[in-house]
Ligand SMILES: Nc1ncnc2c1ncn2[C@@H]1O[C@H](COP(=O)(O)OP(=O)(O)O)[C@@H](O)[C@H]1O
């Protein structure tokens with residue numbers, strides 16, 4: 001079967017400074033891939049390049065999503081993929097949702113951007129997702145503004161919003177690093193249950209190797225923009241090739 005997403009020898013720069021070097025990997029349907037590395041190694045840049053977000057310039061290589069060549073498609077097709085087929089969860093979802101709109105209004109907007117749907121139907125779909133994520137008081141959440149919710153709740157809502165259009169991939173950029181450990185574990189479990197329920201593939205960017213160990217099928221370790229280890233999570237973490245990965249594992253034990 002064909003891969004869902006495939007990176008081939010991707011090189012990326014900002015202005016004149018190269019930040020990613022010959023990055024290759026693939027993502028299967030329903031797979032959870034962890035991308036792990038220190039701050040500044042290019043993790044967010046890698047995710048941005050998938051959605052063609054402004055900033056990073058792809059110097060060479062290919063990115064394929066199903067049958068689409070993501071570096072060659074027009075902006076209309078990219079808009080259709082973005083938020084619909086591939087959606088994003090940020091480190092702090094609360095600051096990425098419009099503070100002047102209720103969650104319910106944000107739900108309706110992000111669904112009607114991609115298909116004809118009534119407000120009532122969109123809220124119904126959101127309620128189903130909230131319930132499948134066991135969010136407390138789902139109806140109240142729809143009426144709330146982001147500032148009325150806790151950081152952890154905003155993050156859980158952010159994940160639910162990312163699921164609205166039933167994407168085949170969720171890109172989660174350090175979704176737990178602003179949260180306390182108990183909420184972080186809850187978020188990780190929710191991502192896992194989404195994969196189980198909807199077969200959504202997830203790229204989880206994290207600098208926390210314990211989280212990567214607990215949830216990912218495959219793992220890609222980045223150091224200074226280069227892939228230093230990549231493969232099945234259990235194999236990479238039990239017999240890492242690079243000294244960088246070995247140190248990362250040692251430092252996570254303490
Ligand atoms: N918009 C930008 N313009 C110029 N340089 C950037 C920009 N965004 C990130 N960088 C630089 O690119 C490198 C990789 O950044 P990033 O992908 O955000 O790393 P990470 O997410 O792994 O912390 C860093 O050195 C960062 O300073």
Ligand SMILES: [Mg+2]
Pocket residue numbers: 043044045173
């Ligand atoms: Mg980042």
